Amino acid sequence: MKMTSLIPLAGRIFDLFDNNRDGTVDMREILCGFSSLKNLKGEDALRLCFQMYDADGSGCISKEEVASMLRALPDECLRMDMTEPGKLDEIFDHMDANSDGKVTFDEFKAAMQKDSSLQDVVLSSICPN
Secondary structure, eight states: OOGGGGGGGHHHHHHHHOTTOSSOOOHHHHHHHHHHHHTOOHHHHHHHHHHHHOTTOSSEEEHHHHHHHHHHSOGGGSOGGGGSTTHHHHHHHHHOTTOSSEEEHHHHHHHHHHOHHHHHHHTTTTSOO
16 A cells, blocks of 8 residues: 555544544654554454544444545545445445444454455455555
8 A cells, every 4th residue: 555545544543643642643652553553463453443434432433434434545445336326335234233323343343254345345445454
């Protein structure tokens, strides 16, 4: 992934690195953040991707948060079928197991483990290998 394609995600990355929530990211937070990113695997990688989508930090992902994240990504990061009408609804509904209009981390994790095509759409666009 080209570094320029991360520009739309800069605000979210900043929020994730700003551990003490003081509105700045110091060298320690940068080093810890990049070190953590380098070594993420399994559930930790899923949690980071979930946090990228959970823009308001509520612990749940709304359909608007998914749409906002996907709109922010450059076209080269998205699969071609993401622009099809109804595709976002289909993806969100697949993750929202209890149909309450929000996706918890457990629902997110279960959906990603169950459906590899969903992983391709949701994970690889923001958390490429």
